[in-house]
Amino acid sequence: MYNRPVHDELQLHSVLADLVSVNHRLTRLAASVTGSTESPAVWRTIAVLRDLGPMRLGELARVSRVSQPTMTKLVHTLDERGWIRRIVDASDSRAWLISADPSGLAALDSWREELAAALEPTFAGLADDELATLAAAVDIVRGRLEQVRAASTGAVA
Numbered sequence: 001m002y003n004r005p006v007h008d009e010l011q012l013h014s015v016l017a018d019l020v021s022v023n024h025r026l027t028r029l030a031a032s033v034t035g036s037t038e039s040p041a042v043w044r045t046i047a048v049l050r051d052l053g054p055m056r057l058g059e060l061a062r063v064s065r066v067s068q069p070t071m072t073k074l075v076h077t078l079d080e081r082g083w084i085r086r087i088v089d090a091s092d093s094r095a096w097l098i099s100a101d102p103s104g105l106a107a108l109d110s111w112r113e114e115l116a117a118a119l120e121p122t123f124a125g126l127a128d129d130e131l132a133t134l135a136a137a138v139d140i141v142r143g144r145l146e147q148v149r150a151a152s153t154g155a156v157a
Contacts, residue, residue, distance in 0.1 A: 019141075026119070033118035038111070041066060045074050046083060046100055046108045051149070054087060054099035083107055 031040065041064065048063050049055070055063070061071035075098055078084040083104025089095040100108075126134070 027115075029122070030115040030119050034114050036111075036114070039074075041070070041074055042078065043108060043111055045071070045078065046104045049084065049098065049100035050105055050108065054097035056089065056095060056097060060098055078104060081107075 027040075045060065045064055048060065052063065057071055057075060058068055060075070061068045064071060064074075066074070075084060079086065081104070083101050085099045085101050086096045087099055089097050123134075
């Protein structure tokens with residue numbers, strides 16, 4: 001499918017566009033196969049808190065790409081389940097930071113396992129080299145995302 005030279009910018013653009021599109025399709029397929037009615041926003045919110053750490057409600061809404069009233073409802077739901085914690089912001093004692101609770105992280109891990117199990121039949125016939133290619137692609141994407149995260153926080157990757 002991608003038979004242009006490896007360093008062709010048009011190929012990179014096309015591959016990245018396809019990667020995002022296929023990822024969305026894969027996520028929708030996995031969610032529909034599980035039959036879960038849980039909002040994807042719940043899992044996205046816990047994942048953001050896991051990946052980026054505690055943050056204020058407004059920042060969490062911005063990063064999660066939802067409105068602040070929507071995030072307020074999500075945080076209320078997650079708080080009722082015990083999946084998040086509200087902690088005092090050390091830089092402003094009047095403000096709260098939202099952080100993931102270990103029970104929320106465990107629920108996220110369980111959801112990820114459920115998704116993986118639901119997708120296994122779809123990918124069961126992969127050859128060893130195809131599985132290795134997928135694993136390498138995951139490592140590449142994860143590495144690039146970690147570089148972006150480190151650069152945005154000033155941390156060393």
